[in-house]
Amino acid sequence: MPETMKAIRIHAFGGPEVLTYEDVPIPAPGPGDVLVRVHAACLNPPDWYARTGFANIPEGIRPNLPLPFTPGSDVSGVVAVVGSEVTEFSVGDAVFGLVRFPQLDNGGKGYAEYTTSPASHLARKPAGIDHVNAAAVPMAGLTAYQYLFDHVGLEEGRTVLVNGAAGGVGHFAVQLAKTRGAHVIGVASGRHEGFLRDLGVDRFVDYTTTAVEEVVRDVDLLVDTVGGPNGHRLLPVLRRGGVISPVFYGEYHRERAAELGITFVSGQVHSDGAQMAELARLIEEGRLRAGIDSVFPLADAAKAHERAERGHIQGKIVLSVAGE
Numbered sequence: 558m559p560e561t562m563k564a565i566r567i568h569a570f571g572g573p574e575v576l577t578y579e580d581v582p583i584p585a586p587g588p589g590d591v592l593v594r595v596h597a598a599c600l601n602p603p604d605w606y607a608r609t610g611f612a613n614i615p616e617g618i619r620p621n622l623p624l625p626f627t628p629g630s631d632v633s634g635v636v637a638v639v640g641s642e643v644t645e646f647s648v649g650d651a652v653f654g655l656v657r658f659p660q661l662d663n664g665g666k667g668y669a670e671y672t673t674s675p676a677s678h679l680a681r682k683p684a685g686i687d688h689v690n691a692a693a694v695p696m697a698g699l700t701a702y703q704y705l706f707d708h709v710g711l712e713e714g715r716t717v718l719v720n721g722a723a724g725g726v727g728h729f730a731v732q733l734a735k736t737r738g739a740h741v742i743g744v745a746s747g748r749h750e751g752f753l754r755d756l757g758v759d760r761f762v763d764y765t766t767t768a769v770e771e772v773v774r775d776v777d778l779l780v781d782t783v784g785g786p787n788g789h790r791l792l793p794v795l796r797r798g799g800v801i802s803p804v805f806y807g808e809y810h811r812e813r814a815a816e817l818g819i820t821f822v823s824g825q826v827h828s829d830g831a832q833m834a835e836l837a838r839l840i841e842e843g844r845l846r847a848g849i850d851s852v853f854p855l856a857d858a859a860k861a862h863e864r865a866e867r868g869h870i871q872g873k874i875v876l877s878v879a880g881e
């Protein structure tokens with residue numbers, strides 16, 4: 558086992574150029590951890606929020622991240638060392654998961670050749686998919702899973718509108734809602750129509766040409782991954798008694814929503830190895846898959862973040878670490 562590895566580190570907050578590729582010591586796993594030889598790591602919005610020092614959060618409540626740090630909480634790889642208390646995994650097991658999220662100090666450090674993870678945050682990588690496709694799943698897949706099944710408790714046969722349907726969270730929400738027999742309406746820009754129809758949307762609305770609030774009614778659940786100042790514009794699509802699940806902050810005119818009998822259910826995604834195993838089962842059954850927007854070598858993490866900043870992501874952006 559070598560003593561050093563290649564990793565991305567951030568020494569000062571800023572744009573994609575602050576992601577530097579350098580040699581760092583290989584971390585040692587704690588008693589409940591495993592050391593993972595990372596084969597692929599995935600980008601998520603918190604990675605660029607952290608890179609900028611959470612410039613998107615008002616001063617005063619802005620988290621204080623110690624520098625330098627390695628970003629990245631989604632990984633897929635192979636167990637290289639097991640901690641003394643770990644019983645679920647052995648050296649050589651292929652695993653994937655969302656590592657130490659949401660933990661700001663000492664969070665996931667996935668943009669690296671090796672990383673440690675609590676064993677309880679991982680599950681076995683699904684058979685039949687490579688590490689790039691597995692690394693694309695954890696945070697976005699768990700967010701969709703926890704929103705639909707833990708927070709909302711989606712019942713069979715509901716009508717679900719997913720706003721931002723082609724993005725990381727959205728494309729998993731589409732597929733997971735379909736596993737509950739939902740009628741799914743996907744809202745995205747027109748370039749994603751074929752992708753979303755392949756994933757099973759029953760109806761596609763291109764928000765760049767059609768005002769969604771004028772053509773959709775009687776939705777039971779709005780999963781809104783877009784939010785923002787115009788979040789309230791989608792209120793008319795919901796039936797009385799409908800639910801909005803804001804995945805991101807939005808201005809929903811909550812008093813007006815209450816008059817319309819609309820309620821809100823949301824939460825914060827968290828690491829969960831048992832739920833990762835559930836996602837792995839759905840992948841192995843052919844009922845869930847990641848869309849891959851683009852793949853970059855670990856050394857080009859800055860280019861991957863530049864891609865993310867251009868927006869209109871279809872699925873996930875992945876870093877290939879071990880040449881997969």
Ligand SMILES: NC(=O)c1ccc[n+]([C@@H]2O[C@H](COP(=O)([O-])OP(=O)(O)OC[C@H]3O[C@@H](n4cnc5c(N)ncnc54)[C@H](OP(=O)(O)O)[C@@H]3O)[C@@H](O)[C@H]2O)c1
Binds near residue numbers: 700720723725826872
């Ligand atoms: N609460 C939590 O625990 C949690 C967890 C994960 C993520 N999040 C947050 O959720 C948000 C989404 O995350 P993500 O990873 O899914 O982002 P993402 O991969 O960037 O996806 C966003 C998608 O929205 C689409 N979009 C942009 N403007 C739109 C509009 N006006 N109407 C409809 N679609 C639009 C984009 O493509 P097109 O414009 O081309 O359609 C893109 O596909 C982020 O802000 C993230 O921070 C929260």
